[in-house]
Amino acid sequence: MLVGRKDSERKAIVQISAVAIGIVSLLVLIFGYDKGTLIFSVNPEPVSQIMFFIELVLAGYILYLGIRHRKLLTVFLILFQACLLLYFELGFSRNLHIGNNLFLDQFSLIMALIAGIIGSLICVYAVGYMETYHDHHKEIRDRRSLFFGILFIFISAMFGLVFSNNLLWVFFFWEITTICSFLLIGYSQSEEATNNSFLALSMNLLGGVAFMAALIYLAIVDPTGQLLGLNYLLSSGKAVALVPAVLICFAGITKAALMPFSSWLVGAMVAPTPVSALLHSSTMVKAGVYIIIRFAPVLSGTTEGLIIALVGGTTFALASFIAISQNNAKKVLAYSTIANLGLIVACAGVGTYNLMWVAILLLIFHAIAKSLMFLCVGTVEHRIGSRNIEDMGGLIVRMPKIAIMMFIGMAGMFLAPFGMVISKWAAIEAFIMAPVGLIFIAILAFGGSATVFFWSKWMGKIISVMRDQPVIEDTIKKEKWAVLYILTGLVVIVCLIFPLISSILIEPFVLNIYGQTTRLSQANLSIMLMMLCLLMIMPLSLLFYRKGTKYAPPYMAGRPVEGHMRFAGSMGVSRELELSNYYMTSLFGEERLFMVGTSLCWALLLFAGILLVGVIL
Amino acid sequence: MIPEYLMPFIKAFLYILLAPVVGGLIAGIDRRVTARMQGRVGPPLLQPFYDLAKLFEKENLVVTASQNFFVLSYLVFMAVAGALFFSGGDMLLVIFAFTLSHIFLVLGAYASYSPYSHVGAERELLQIISYEPMIILTAVGMYMVTRSFFVSTIVTSNIPIILYLPGVFIGYLIVLTIKLRKSPFDLSTSHHAHQELVKGVTTDFGGPNLGKIEIAHWYEYVFLLGVVWLFFAWNPLIAIVAIIIAYFIEILIDNTFARVKWQLMLRSAWIIAGTLGLVNLGVLYYLRMVVP
Numbered sequence: 001m002l003v004g005r006k007d008s009e010r011k012a013i014v015q016i017s018a019v020a021i022g023i024v025s026l027l028v029l030i031f032g033y034d035k036g037t038l039i040f041s042v043n044p045e046p047v048s049q050i051m052f053f054i055e056l057v058l059a060g061y062i063l064y065l066g067i068r069h070r071k072l073l074t075v076f077l078i079l080f081q082a083c084l085l086l087y088f089e090l091g092f093s094r095n096l097h098i099g100n101n102l103f104l105d106q107f108s109l110i111m112a113l114i115a116g117i118i119g120s121l122i123c124v125y126a127v128g129y130m131e132t133y134h135d136h137h138k139e140i141r142d143r144r145s146l147f148f149g150i151l152f153i154f155i156s157a158m159f160g161l162v163f164s165n166n167l168l169w170v171f172f173f174w175e176i177t178t179i180c181s182f183l184l185i186g187y188s189q190s191e192e193a194t195n196n197s198f199l200a201l202s203m204n205l206l207g208g209v210a211f212m213a214a215l216i217y218l219a220i221v222d223p224t225g226q227l228l229g230l231n232y233l234l235s236s237g238k239a240v241a242l243v244p245a246v247l248i249c250f251a252g253i254t255k256a257a258l259m260p261f262s263s264w265l266v267g268a269m270v271a272p273t274p275v276s277a278l279l280h281s282s283t284m285v286k287a288g289v290y291i292i293i294r295f296a297p298v299l300s301g302t303t304e305g306l307i308i309a310l311v312g313g314t315t316f317a318l319a320s321f322i323a324i325s326q327n328n329a330k331k332v333l334a335y336s337t338i339a340n341l342g343l344i345v346a347c348a349g350v351g352t353y354n355l356m357w358v359a360i361l362l363l364i365f366h367a368i369a370k371s372l373m374f375l376c377v378g379t380v381e382h383r384i385g386s387r388n389i390e391d392m393g394g395l396i397v398r399m400p401k402i403a404i405m406m407f408i409g410m411a412g413m414f415l416a417p418f419g420m421v422i423s424k425w426a427a428i429e430a431f432i433m434a435p436v437g438l439i440f441i442a443i444l445a446f447g448g449s450a451t452v453f454f455w456s457k458w459m460g461k462i463i464s465v466m467r468d469q470p471v472i473e474d475t476i477k478k479e480k481w482a483v484l485y486i487l488t489g490l491v492v493i494v495c496l497i498f499p500l501i502s503s504i505l506i507e508p509f510v511l512n513i514y515g516q517t518t519r520l521s522q523a524n525l526s527i528m529l530m531m532l533c534l535l536m537i538m539p540l541s542l543l544f545y546r547k548g549t550k551y552a553p554p555y556m557a558g559r560p561v562e563g564h565m566r567f568a569g570s571m572g573v574s575r576e577l578e579l580s581n582y583y584m585t586s587l588f589g590e591e592r593l594f595m596v597g598t599s600l601c602w603a604l605l606l607f608a609g610i611l612l613v614g615v616i617l
Numbered sequence: 618m619i620p621e622y623l624m625p626f627i628k629a630f631l632y633i634l635l636a637p638v639v640g641g642l643i644a645g646i647d648r649r650v651t652a653r654m655q656g657r658v659g660p661p662l663l664q665p666f667y668d669l670a671k672l673f674e675k676e677n678l679v680v681t682a683s684q685n686f687f688v689l690s691y692l693v694f695m696a697v698a699g700a701l702f703f704s705g706g707d708m709l710l711v712i713f714a715f716t717l718s719h720i721f722l723v724l725g726a727y728a729s730y731s732p733y734s735h736v737g738a739e740r741e742l743l744q745i746i747s748y749e750p751m752i753i754l755t756a757v758g759m760y761m762v763t764r765s766f767f768v769s770t771i772v773t774s775n776i777p778i779i780l781y782l783p784g785v786f787i788g789y790l791i792v793l794t795i796k797l798r799k800s801p802f803d804l805s806t807s808h809h810a811h812q813e814l815v816k817g818v819t820t821d822f823g824g825p826n827l828g829k830i831e832i833a834h835w836y837e838y839v840f841l842l843g844v845v846w847l848f849f850a851w852n853p854l855i856a857i858v859a860i861i862i863a864y865f866i867e868i869l870i871d872n873t874f875a876r877v878k879w880q881l882m883l884r885s886a887w888i889i890a891g892t893l894g895l896v897n898l899g900v901l902y903y904l905r906m907v908v909p
Contacts, residue, residue: 394730396683416717425709428753432760438902441757442895445750446887453746456720460727460738465681524707531697531714538690545677545685552678554731555820577732582739587880 011127014148015479018120021155025116029109039165039231040102047101051172052089056082058179062201071198077205084212092219100229103165106509110360110501111290114367115158118282118487123151125375125483126274132382133272140188147187151278154180158283162290167218167228171211174251174287178204181284184275185268196267203264207254214247217616230294238298245295246304246612249349250605252295253308256288256341258315259597260605265338269330273378276330280337281371286363289341293348293359297513300351306436307608309349311601313440315342317447318597323454325588327581329377329387332454333370336413339447340366340420346440347427353514354430358423360506361498365419368494369412372487376406379480383472389458390580394466399473401481403462405488412491414455417532419495424448426520450588457581464579495532499525625704625769632703632839633696640835641665643842647868654872669831675824680729687725688826694718695833699840705769708756712749715840719745722818722830729821737817741805743879747886748792754894758785759847761901772850779848779859784897786848788889790863795886796841798834799871802882 059082066075126148134142154177161173178201186197218227221240227233233241257265265285269276279285292308299305319339326332340362347359379402380395381387396403412418428444431437494501502519511517520528553561556577560568569575619627644665652659661667679685698714701707719741726738760766762781763774771778779786795802806817814820819830842860849856877885 415720416713421713425713428709428757429766432757438895438898442750442754442891445753445757445890448753449746449749452716452720452749453742456723456742456745457739459720460724460742463683463724464727464730464735465683466730521707524710527701527706527710531694531717534693534697535690538693539686541689542682542686545682549682549685550676550678552680552823554680554729555733555815556731557733557815579730579732579735582743587883 014123014127017152018124021116021120025113029113038104039100055085055172055175069194073202074198077202081205081209081212088216101166101169102163103231104163106505108162110505111162112159115155115282118367118371119155119278121483121486122274122277122371125480128477128480129274129378150180150183154283161287165230167215167230171215174211175208177284177287181279185271187271193270196270199267200264203254203261207251210247211251214244218244241298242302243612243615245298246608249292249295249308252288252292253311256285257338258311258342258345259601262338266331266334269334273374277371277374280374281367285341289344289363292345296348296351296356299349304608304611305349305351307604309346311604312342312345312349313443314597314600316346317443318593320447320450321588322590322593324450325583325585325590327389329389333373337370350434352434353510353516354518355434357506357510357518358426358430362423365423368490369409372409372491375484376402376409379476389461392462393464394469395462397466397469398471402473405484406462408488408491410455410459414451417528417535629700629704632700636699636839637832637835640838643838650868651872669828672828673825677825678823680821683728684725687721687728688829691718691721692829692833695836699836702768702840702843705767708766708768712752712756726818731821733815733820734818736814737805737820740879741818743883744795744805747883748795751788751792751890751894754890754898755785755789758782758898761905771847775851777851781901782897784893788894791889792886793841794867794870797867799867801874801877803876804879804882
């Protein structure tokens with residue numbers, strides 16, 4: 001990737017690698033889905049040495065950048081983390097013997113599919129996008145070789161992360177994703193981008209410190225290093241696993257951008273859109289929730305788990321509310337991501353078997369719909385030159401295909417027979433049986449209705465028909481279309497086949513851990529399918545109405561309407577009319593709710609910390 | 618004898634066939650009672666049906682063709698939601714289908730891109746988010762009492778649900794005011810046309826489309842009152858009396874209150890759901906879960 005200098009070369013390389021990654025993920029699925037948990041032992045010594053070396057080099061690089069940009073917090077955190085790493089490496093590593101470094105089970109398969117298929121689709125899209133991006137922003141230095149190189153490292157790190165059984169390896173890939181996202185967010189090298197990238201870096205480094213602390217704790221508890229194997233740790237019981245689980249979940253919370261760390265993901269929208277799509281859907285934040293879901297069995301039924309779930313729940317409700325008050329499309333998407341991650345963490349924190357099932361389902365549906373939404377918004381932004389939702393009025397006329405894709409993507413996020421609602425529904429049913437689940441049901445009821453509000457008003461904006469507007473989507477490149485079509489197809493298809501996904505991947509995984517599993521009842525499934533089919537047939541009614549319909553201008557208080565959105569004012573003046581959505585900033589303003597969320601979640605985390613200290617002592 | 622497995626389908630079919638008739642009659646009675654309260658004689662009982670027939674005789678005039686699609690979807694999914702409910706389906710699924718159908722109405726209003734329907738659409742959305750939490754809590758409450766989300770089980774449980782869920786019931790009655798488009802919560806559109814937002818969400822619909830919206834409203838009436846039935850399902854006689862009283866109270870409120878602003882609607886609906894609903898559920902939860 002780093003060598004492809006010419007555009008055409010790069011395009012070919014990206015497409016070929018993307019297809020290869022996609023095929024490999026599918027092959028792994030085909031060969032691995034019925035095998036249960038497979039554990040591989042690889043001779044760890046040289047690999048671990050190389051990893052340690054890379055980590056030190058990266059730490060040095062970040063230290064250099066931190067000093068150059070005078071980011072004291074980052075410098076402090078990276079030094080602290082490097083010290084911990086050295087301490088660990090020199091103090092313990094000689095005695096550690098971790099037999100099994102890699103493993104493969106249904107959950108890591110799901111994650112690999114998400115990273116492999118969606119991630120590589122985003123990369124293909126990015127080729128076309130970055131070309132236009134640099135045409136529009138002449139002032140930004142063209143570092144595309146680096147850009148695509150990092151994208152693929154990022155995706156590979158995700159693969160490494162989900163297949164690693166050795167926690168040291170998980171940590172290595174964890175740090176790689178942190179640094180990749182840091183470099184990608186700061187791609188444009190503008191002041192805002194640099195600041196936001198350092199914000200993301202600092203928050204994730206804080207999580208990394210917690211992760212490192214967990215590793216050191218484990219090494220102290222068990223000097224032989226058995227416990228550093230994820231499978232061994234998870235089956236070793238709550239007494240041993242709880243402390244590292246909470247520390248690692250803290251790292252997961254920073255990575256998944258839950259409150260109080262949500263600001264880094266919101267700030268990350270300065271990056272080129274494919275980066276946002278990647279961060280939000282298939283990599284970065286998904287790594288955070290992945291590790292929390294992994295530890296869900298340890299968390300279930302503990303106070304610490306409940307607190308983590310409450311952090312998730314609070315984030316879900318408040319981020320949904322904040323999304324109502326935003327008119328920047330990418331910001332709305334960012335808050336919606338944060339909200340959904342919050343919900344996933346809430347499920348994993350409570351951690352009963354049916355909630356684990358819901359959490360994985362949410363993760364899948366969210367990844368697909370969100371990547372589609374981001375790529376659509378990116379395309380629209382390049383065409384209309386704005387990411388403000390208010391400027392997207394009449395998109396159905398100007399960019400009909402994109403508008404319909406966005407429509408489907410949004411429907412996937414909040415409308416009935418589609419994925420997120422299936423998960424929300426299952427979540428209500430699961431929370432009702434969980435201890436103190438009522439709090440979460442209330443959170444779901446209120447937060448969920450906020451979701452309905454901000455998505456529908458956006459939907460309403462793009463489908464409102466403005467006359468006399470030119471179609472401006474014909475210049476979009478073929479490969480971009482291909483990616484968008486595939487993702488749109490996936491949103492619908494995954495809804496149709498999710499019972500299958502559930503029965504071959506999610507249910508065996510949950511069954512394996514808890515000894516029992518769950519699913520939607522057959523009757524409800526068939527009704528959902530019927531609704532989905534009905535929904536797909538309904539647009540055909542438009543054909544029926546083609547004839548015999550008469551058009552009239554909209555009602556303008558009885559004044560004559562002159563062309564689009566103009567009416568005859570008094571004294572013969574033609575007046576223009578503009579419509580804007582409700583944002584209700586007095587109720588759902590970002591600043592206020594963000595303050596509330598940050599303080600609440602910090603308080604919860606501190607409480608968890610105190611409990612943890614109690615456990616250790 | 619009809620086999621057991623066909624019963625849900627027959628019930629759904631009966632609902633789709635009869636609900637508009639019942640709903641239309643309710644609308645007719647509503648108008649008579651309202652008129653009496655205002656010292657008028659009021660229209661004949663069957664006036665809503667005459668109105669509907671007239672609407673369907675008119676030509677189909679739209680601002681944009683997609684309005685047809687949205688209105689049809691609104692009607693279809695409203696019927697589906699109700700049919701699911703009356704055939705004994707899952708309450709949560711019913712609620713989601715119900716929300717879906719309303720979203721279609723809202724989108725239809727947005728599609729025309731005109732000022733009055735735009736404001737109407739925004740307000741309709743506000744109404745949706747005002748009542749949705751309470752409706753979900755209602756379903757959850759029913760589950761906590763009967764251990765099932767299925768309407769068929771709830772109806773046959775023989776438990777006087779109302780005694781367990783008085784707070785939820787009051788909360789439901791309040792959001793019912795929003796749902797029936799009664800003052801003080803008739804923000805998005807109202808049965809009375811002379812006002813600042815003209816006909817709100819339905820401003821740019823005419824003729825057969827308006828007729829379909831009307832039919833969908835009738836379906837909705839029957840469904841909403843069906844939920845009231847659930848609270849009293851152990852005794853049909855009491856249930857019918859309760860429905861009559863509940864509806865009468867709604868008409869009374871409609872005629873005695875002026876419309877409020879959206880802030881007050883949203884706050885009051887959420888505060889009521891958060892206090893009456895949640896406290897009720899919390900007590901129930903405590904009794905069921907903590908006290909064995």
